[in-house]
Amino acid sequence: MKRPRLHTLRARLTAGMLVLLTVGCATVGGTAVLELGGFLTGRLDQQLSDTGSVFAASLEHSRTAHDDHDGDEHGDTRRQATGTLGIRLVDGAVTNAAVVHADSSTSALTVDLSAGDARALAALPPDGTGHSVELSSLGDYRVAAWPGRDGDVLLTGLPLEPVEAAVHRLELVAAIVLGLVLIGAGVAGALWVRWSLRPLSRIASTATRVSELPLGSGEVALPARAPDTPPRSREVDQVTHALNRMLGHVENALTQRHRSEERLRSFSADASHELRTPVASVRGHAELALLHPGPVPPDITRALERIAAESSRMGAMVDDLLLLARLDAGRPLERxxxxxxxxxxxxxxxxxxxxxxxxxxxxxxxxxxxxxxxxxxxxxxxxxxxxxxxxxxxxxxxxxxxxxxxxxxxxxxxxxxxxxxxxxxxxxxxxxxxxxxxxxxxxxxxxxxxxxxxxxxxxxxxxxxxxxxxxxxxxxxxxxxxxxxxxxxxxxx
The missing domain is CATH 3.30.565.10 (Histidine kinase-like ATPase, C-terminal domain)
Incomplete structure (x- = not known):
């Protein structure tokens, strides 16, 4: 399937403006989305740094401190945000893992992590720096790891879902705004380009009228020049003046050519008319000499015969030229x-x-x-x-x-x-x-x-x-x- 081609300058200018506007808006929107995602992720990292490994460390002895609680709830959830994840690793194996739920005010719920999740968590460096991890059972998390006192590794994580929701919302809003801006800019740009190019349309109309004139013959009056309106751009003004100068030059050339043709036609008609009499006279004298009763040398006879023949041919040519001159002058024929x-x-x-x-x-x-x-x-x-x-x-x-x-x-x-x-x-x-x-x-x-x-x-x-x-x-x-x-x-x- 062939792609549609933009054949008009107006369409190309409008399309080019929309492409540039799309690139600019997409760059601004993309930069804003990336900056927002980075900012919110940084806030999560700061929150993880402030919280530290307290929640993860509380998971080690939580069962003896809360024997009266359900076996699936343990850990110190005080000052922990909903969704906070605590994990304890020993030799790369998960020994404890729990997450704070909104309906659990004093302890967290144990979660089961897959082997793949355990390997991904064990690969994190224990430097307290936040890293994004995709957990099969919990979703995307921002996780930081610290070394424990007993040679274990303690990890604390916060869900990335709020960050992703905010970023996606910004992307949606940016896409809607970009679409509306492009529609409005397309309509306004098309009208603006059309208004700006009106002088070129008038120039094209003038050139079209000139191309329809019969310039091949006769006297030609060229149409009015392209209007010299207050220029909207230097380029349009230059094109207008150049076209008007060209039309003036063409009109002068056509006028001079017409005058030259008229002079030539007049000369042809006058010359043909004036030649008819002497040619006829030469022919008549040659025929009269051929009728001489006395003896005439053969050479003279042949010369007189050639004179009569050529004068007859010249007479026919003169008549033809006179006919063409009359037809060129537009003289009416018999009807x-x-x-x-x-x-x-x-x-x-x-x-x-x-x-x-x-x-x-x-x-x-x-x-x-x-x-x-x-x-x-x-x-x-x-x-x-x-x-x-x-x-x-x-x-x-x-x-x-x-x-x-x-x-x-x-x-x-x-x-x-x-x-x-x-x-x-x-x-x-x-x-x-x-x-x-x-x-x-x-x-x-x-x-x-x-x-x-x-x-x-x-x-x-x-x-x-x-x-x-x-x-x-x-x-x-x-x-x-x-x-x-x-x-x-x-x-x-």
Whole structure:
């Protein structure tokens, strides 16, 4: 069975205080019990010293002095306390033993001691010093021994029962008081610790609110700082000021980052917009030069063809960058009913024409799938996913496109049985200008913007895009929200 663990600082402080209090009280109580036992035992030793061996010596001739008494009563009990034990030993053997009883005013009653008791008594040194002895027939006694005049040993003892009763009573009282003190101290200590740690609770609450904020993108306003209440301790005050300084530093850093991102987005949008005209002009002049009716050297023709091709590629890249900049800025998309089934059919038809060496297949429900969205951007999303599958898989690869309505939304999946995505690309797959070299083998000619556009368009429609990949099975899954709720989706940052 596992012991319960104290997970909170409040519980640990309270438990530590109770442990220290228990140790302190137990030490004081134990010391008091030991001191009381020693004090009362010392009083018995003093009483034995004052009494001496008078009672034990009276046992030797008591029978002739009291012939008229009962044979079991003998000894001089004058000035002897009830329970006093007198014993005479000769050569280690008990010759006489008697104890004073409360109902015997002039003599004592004989007691029979066992052989073990006799051996324990015979082992005591005759020095008049008190020793504790446990007698089987009488209980615990404090016994002192003195040498007799006839070579015998005389012993006098007093019962330890009153001392033990007083000690046990003190132990009981101390245990009860300790229990009550611990209960009261536990309740009071828990309340005190809780009151003392309230500033830490407020600090934790502030930190929790900060952890729940979307700090990854956009402009972020951090919550109010931890309150600077009059410090109850220097440590708590230091933690409060340190947290507030950290939050201020984080807020400044986030503000600067947001401003930098805004400047970058603005530059990207402006640059893309400004580049569209010169790129189109270069492309137009290259195509016009190719249409020249006169003879043109082959080298010049090849150069003009490359200029036209690269300018066309640059134009597509500029358009993609401009689209990403607009989506980043949170510009609203067109909202209309879109026949997604028709878009999927058209996209697969175009992909089959562009990649006849691949095996294309469709899995669509019998009923058309419709949703509220931007038809042009959804068409671009599908085209990019299919182009990614075509460019990064070798000819002969099976590519399957599926669409379905699920839980009020739309799911699109594109699955291929190609070589899979390299591990070093998976983490940043949807970032910009990330692309692999090849049909997951040979250079495929992509710009590295296709999947980032898929991600941005899906987010603008209130959805997500994910990928699972392994050699022989790669699946891109797009989940789109069907409804106007997607209109309020923010920028991707």
């Amino acid at each position: 209309e009913q879109v026949d997604l089934t028709r878009l999927v059919l058209d996209a697969v038809t175009d992909a089959r024409a562009a990649g006849p060496g691949h095996h294309w297949s469709l899995e669509l429900p019998e009923e058309p799938i419709t949703m509220c969205g931007d038809a042009h951007r959804l068409q671009q999303l599908l085209a990019n996913l299919l182009a990614n599958a075509r460019l990064h898989t070798p000819p002969g690869t099976d590519i399957t496109v599926r669409a379905a309505s699920v839980d009020g939304g739309v799911w699109l999946t594109v699955t291929d049985n190609g070589p899979g995505i390299p591990a070093d690309l998976r983490e940043n797959l949807f970032e910009r200008f990330v692309h692999g070299d090849g049909p997951r083998g040979e250079h495929g000619g992509g710009t590295g913007l296709g999947l980032s556009i898929v991600d941005a368009v899906a987010a603008a429609h209130g959805g997500t895009v994910t990928v699972t990949t392994e050699p022989g099975a790669t699946t891109f899954t797009v989940r789109l929200a069907d409804g106007a709720g997607a209109e309020n989706q923010g920028s991707r940052g």
